Amino acid sequence: MEAKYKCKYCGETFEKPVQLAQHVRAKHKRAKRREKERVGLEALSGKVNKVIEAVGILKGLQVSPNLSEGERKILDNVLKNIEDLVSHLQK
């Protein structure tokens, strides 16, 4: 009994991996690309969440009484830039 290679998109089986690869290339090019895009988007949203966390930390720092007026302004600017960037990424 030969090993069967099953297509993960439609369930069709093939005798050889090379046949499966050809089949996927011919029939499921789009699905493959969509999957790649989805994985990329998930990775990006994970990174965005990390940045949002960092923004929370910076906001905590911003209200610290130890900051000078100048430092507060710099932090304010940094936060504005990051939040701007995040809002673009989340669209």
Ligand SMILES: [Zn+2]
């Ligand atoms: Zn298939």
